[in-house]
Amino acid sequence: MIGALWPLVRPAIHLLDPETAHEATLAALERFTTRHPKAADLRLRTRAFSIEFPNPLGLAAGFDKDARAPDAMLGLGFGFVEIGSVTPRPQGGNPKPRLFRLAEDRAVVNRMGFNNAGMEVVRERLRRRARRTGLVGVNIGANKDSEDRTADYVAGIQAFAPYAAFFTVNISSPNTPGLRDLQAKAALDDLVQRVTEARDEAAAGRAAPRRPILLKIAPDLDLAGLDDVVAVARDRGLDGLVVSNTTLARPARLKNRSAGEAGGLSGAPLLRRSTWMLAETWRRLEGAMPLVGVGGVGSGADALAKIRGGATLVELYSAMVFEGPGLPLRILDELATALDREGVASLAELTGRDAEAVALEGPGE
Numbered sequence: 154m155i156g157a158l159w160p161l162v163r164p165a166i167h168l169l170d171p172e173t174a175h176e177a178t179l180a181a182l183e184r185f186t187t188r189h190p191k192a193a194d195l196r197l198r199t200r201a202f203s204i205e206f207p208n209p210l211g212l213a214a215g216f217d218k219d220a221r222a223p224d225a226m227l228g229l230g231f232g233f234v235e236i237g238s239v240t241p242r243p244q245g246g247n248p249k250p251r252l253f254r255l256a257e258d259r260a261v262v263n264r265m266g267f268n269n270a271g272m273e274v275v276r277e278r279l280r281r282r283a284r285r286t287g288l289v290g291v292n293i294g295a296n297k298d299s300e301d302r303t304a305d306y307v308a309g310i311q312a313f314a315p316y317a318a319f320f321t322v323n324i325s326s327p328n329t330p331g332l333r334d335l336q337a338k339a340a341l342d343d344l345v346q347r348v349t350e351a352r353d354e355a356a357a358g359r360a361a362p363r364r365p366i367l368l369k370i371a372p373d374l375d376l377a378g379l380d381d382v383v384a385v386a387r388d389r390g391l392d393g394l395v396v397s398n399t400t401l402a403r404p405a406r407l408k409n410r411s412a413g414e415a416g417g418l419s420g421a422p423l424l425r426r427s428t429w430m431l432a433e434t435w436r437r438l439e440g441a442m443p444l445v446g447v448g449g450v451g452s453g454a455d456a457l458a459k460i461r462g463g464a465t466l467v468e469l470y471s472a473m474v475f476e477g478p479g480l481p482l483r484i485l486d487e488l489a490t491a492l493d494r495e496g497v498a499s500l501a502e503l504t505g506r507d508a509e510a511v512a513l514e515g516p517g518e
Contacts (some may be wrong), residue, residue, distance in 0.1 A: 155489035159477030171252040171261070171474075182222035191268070196499055199232070201391045201443040201465045202319060202365035206288065208232035208485055213447050213468035214292035214321060214369075215263075219270040220278040224375045225236040227287040232482035235468065238274070238323045241308045242468065243271035244296055247328060254474060255409035259451065261471045263399065264328045264416030267294045272312045281318035285406060290370070291317040297329050297378035310351040313363035322348060325371035325398035327417045333371055338381035345389040365392035372423065372430045372448060372516075379430070383437040394438075395429040395445040395468070399423070404518035420471035424449025425517040426478030430510035435463025437486055438454045451476060453487020460500050461507040 166174045193208040193357050200206070204440025211233040221234040228232055254263040269275070279289065293309030295302035306322055313320070319320060324335040324344070335344055356363040368391055370382055386394060399417025427448025435444060446464030450456050451460060451472035459467045473480055488500065497503060 159479060161196065162475060163206050164177050167254070167256070170250065171254045172249065172450065175252065179221050182225040185222065185225040187229070190228050193230065193485045194233070196492055197232075197485060197488060199465060200498065202205060202367075204288065204318060204365065205361065206232045206466065209460070209464075209466045209488075210484055211235060211290075212465060212472040213446070214238055214323065215265075216470050216473070218284075220275045220289070220442065223289045224282065224285060224287060227289075229478050230485060231457075233288035233290060233318065235292050235321060236296035237265050237269070237321070238326065239269050239272055239275045239309060240267055240296045240315075241272050241293045241299075241305050241312075242296050243274070244269055247449070251416070253409075253411035253414050255407065255411055256475070257280065257408040258406075258420065258422055260407070260409070260412075260420030260422050261416060262411060262414045262416045262418050264414070266297065266328045269294075273308065276312050276316070278359050283316055283504065285302040286323050288318040289316075290319040290321060290367075292321040292323050294323045294326065294351075295329070296334065302332070302349055304341075306344060306348050307351045310364075310366075310368060311355065314352065314355040314364055315363055316361075318366060319365040319392070320348075321354070321367045321369050321395055323369045323398070325369050327371070327399060327401050329371075336370065336374065336378060336382060338385060341382065341385045341499075345385055345391060349389060349391070352514060358378065367391070367395050369395035369398055369433075370430075372400045372427045374400060374430070376433065379433060383419040383434065389440070391442060393443045393465075394434060395420055395447060396464075397427045397448050400426055400448075402518070403424065406518065408459065408489055418437040419448065420474075421451055424450065424455060424458070425514075427501075428458055428509060428511055429514065429516040431459060431464060432462045432508040435508045436512055437504050450484075451480070453484045453491060456484050457491050457503070458507075460503050461505070463505045463506055463508045463512045465501070
């Protein structure tokens, strides 16, 4: 029902500036009665990081930074929701305007700057929903003015270990100065060592089960940098990688005048670059850990391209701005149809099938 109404309400929502529209959407979702979505095709069940996902489609971080409406989003059909990024202390983010809708390009530019209510508020919200079903992961970040950013990530692990289905360590946002420096090999090795130790200490003390830790990387890494990330991930026993965050690149084909705004670009123009980075990552990992494919997903065909490029799970966010709340169930139906068309019993049989070809094609513009 809610998806059917989208064509009627979208024009009114898009008359608002993007951040106001987003806040209004979240406020409405907070009052939305949680419901059980239409059950996805059982063949879409996916196992990754020792977790059974009801389907492989997740909501990417950034939509619900403060865990205000994860159950409402699960009710739209998502197999899991990733909230955040959450920093130890509340943070206002960058000056407004900082979110730009590129309608002609089916894209978004943001320079939000990790605006969030802080760990204490978000932790309490997750504590209150702890007995509910539904997988909610926590994307953790560092405060802009922190003197020890790695310590901020450790604090995130310690705070959310009892409640997070999994963690995503976000060191690839382009909107916090210097944050992407943590992708350099020595800094990354120290970071991963400290967050995995914090996770293992929480599990050993029975404060929480052993939660999977994923690392979210940028699509703008060069291949030497990707080699370093993969080496650290394998050596330190990370559970998976999320590929990828927004890009600082601007394809020449972008039409909207806001394309020149500073910040990270997401949405349809990111599909090829992020899928290329995904395929290159899959090739290097040689099956060592599952990947989450993010960037430009707006249809079942896009989700399938991620899976064939190496993803076990797929996330989206920006496409919801244009396609509305009916998108998750539509993608799941399209993935089920793809199983029939491909003559396979599960999506796992398709994972990485096109990775070599996608890597050879390159990132495009």
